[in-house]
Amino acid sequence: xxxxxxxxxxxxxxxxxxxxxxxxxxxxxxxxxxxxxxxxxxxxxxxxxxxxxxxxxxxxxxxxxxxxxxxxxxxxxxxxxxxxxxxxxxxxxxxxxxxxxxxxxxxxxxxxxxxxxxxxxxxxxxxxxxxxxxxxxxxxxxxxxxxxxxxxxxxxxxxxxxxxxxxxx
Ligand code: NI
Numbered sequence: 001x002x003x004x005x006x007x008x009x010x011x012x013x014x015x016x017x018x019x020x021x022x023x024x025x026x027x028x029x030x031x032x033x034x035x036x037x038x039x040x041x042x043x044x045x046x047x048x049x050x051x052x053x054x055x056x057x058x059x060x061x062x063x064x065x066x067x068x069x070x071x072x073x074x075x076x077x078x079x080x081x082x083x084x085x086x087x088x089x090x091x092x093x094x095x096x097x098x099x100x101x102x103x104x105x106x107x108x109x110x111x112x113x114x115x116x117x118x119x120x121x122x123x124x125x126x127x128x129x130x131x132x133x134x135x136x137x138x139x140x141x142x143x144x145x146x147x148x149x150x151x152x153x154x155x156x157x158x159x160x161x162x163x164x165x166x167x168x169x
Pocket of ligand 1: 087088089090130131134
């Protein structure tokens, strides 16, 4: 396994549409392993192949239940809505407020080409939508309801207020 360099906003590769994966071979397995390692190194919950310069329809995700690889993913259904902070390893230090479905049904192939379906909710749904956007060359800046800023500067985020609320619990 090897760490890959994460491209940042401004690199035109991030704005391009990725092509489907056709070969589920050793090379793909190595790519997926590298993506997982690179995601963990960056402390991210998801990473899409174009972020490391590979224009293929692949993303990895770990929202606390272990790493999952989604190859040639398709979002089949969306349900509900959640609004909240979002960031991206390709826009380091920048956050926005993005509205996403609360729940999505996603169909994809695993690293061996086997199809699977899963329902992702809350953070997992947000992550699936964010990563799937990367495969179409879309960065979350496009969806943010506020200008991107540091996490502490997000409107409505009051560190002191939160500390008080936390103290009351
Ligand atoms: Ni991202």
